Amino acid sequence: NSHKKLGPQINYTITGIDAGAGIMASTQKALSEYPLAQNKWQLQTSSTAAMTSTLGKAIKYKQPIVVTGWQPHWMFKKFPIKFLKDPKNVYGKSEQIHTIAREGLKKDNPGAYQLLKQFHWTPAQMSDVMLQTNDGVDPKKAADDFINKNPKLVAEWTKGVPKGNGKPIKLTYVAWDSEIASTNVMAELLNKMGYKATIQALEMQPMFASIATNAADASLAAWLPNTAGLYMKQYKGKIDDVTTNLNGAKVGLAVPKYMKNINSIDDLIN
Numbered sequence: 001n002s003h004k005k006l007g008p009q010i011n012y013t014i015t016g017i018d019a020g021a022g023i024m025a026s027t028q029k030a031l032s033e034y035p036l037a038q039n040k041w042q043l044q045t046s047s048t049a050a051m052t053s054t055l056g057k058a059i060k061y062k063q064p065i066v067v068t069g070w071q072p073h074w075m076f077k078k079f080p081i082k083f084l085k086d087p088k089n090v091y092g093k094s095e096q097i098h099t100i101a102r103e104g105l106k107k108d109n110p111g112a113y114q115l116l117k118q119f120h121w122t123p124a125q126m127s128d129v130m131l132q133t134n135d136g137v138d139p140k141k142a143a144d145d146f147i148n149k150n151p152k153l154v155a156e157w158t159k160g161v162p163k164g165n166g167k168p169i170k171l172t173y174v175a176w177d178s179e180i181a182s183t184n185v186m187a188e189l190l191n192k193m194g195y196k197a198t199i200q201a202l203e204m205q206p207m208f209a210s211i212a213t214n215a216a217d218a219s220l221a222a223w224l225p226n227t228a229g230l231y232m233k234q235y236k237g238k239i240d241d242v243t244t245n246l247n248g249a250k251v252g253l254a255v256p257k258y259m260k261n262i263n264s265i266d267d268l269i270n
């Protein structure tokens with residue numbers, strides 16, 4: 001019944017994730033700019049796990065659904081979904097995931113800093129680890145498997161990095177599948193190099209605050225320029241933007257491919 005308007009079929013609801021995620025702020029912006037909110041559309045807060053299970057159920061019964069989506073993520077591998085065009089460019093063309101550190105880490109722990117600086121990988125490599133953890137493999141083990149399977153990559157990452165001699169380093173992250181993957185790989189690399197790495201999952205705002213207040217040393221979870229742009233501005237001068245650890249990420253709204261006539265955010269309103 002594609003001729004019936006989409007809105008009433010799904011209660012004018014976009015299925016989102018945790019409230020603090022940058023994608024939720026961007027979607028709130030889309031609600032007002034498209035204008036979706038003025039057309040009864042609303043954004044439902046839940047969690048990545050709840051959103052992906054609701055998505056899976058909708059697809060199982062070929063029901064319509066609109067979700068906040070992003071790459072890299074296993075949802076695009078597991079489900080036949082597509083990004084909606086974003087003619088007003090609310091979500092930005094593409095995102096880079098940055099590694100950030102507290103000011104002073106480079107001086108206090110140059111060896112670990114060098115490893116953080118030299119670490120970058122592709123969406124495909126990150127997805128390798130994400131698929132493992134999504135299949136229930138312990139993130140630490142999935143990280144170890146990836147490291148053991150990619151000696152050339154590891155050699156690049158650790159080139160010239162001195163042994164850690166037990167020097168501690170604390171990484172914080174937000175428990176999105178992508179950051180569970182990158183943070184565990186980094187922690188395993190640091191431990192293999194003799195550092196004492198600990199990792200802590202936080203909501204997005206406290207994660208940025210932990211770096212800006214020197215409560216933690218580094219994080220691989222800064223989605224920029226859009227998604228986490230506000231936090232980098234808020235803490236300008238207190239956060240060292242070390243490097244881009246992944247290029248080619250993307251954030252937006254996504255729908256199952258069987259929703260043939262919904263291809264742009266504009267189509268949600270017509």
Ligand SMILES: C[SH](C)CC(=O)O
Binds near residue numbers: 020022
């Ligand atoms: C959900 S994406 C991994 C990043 C973000 O939305 O802040």
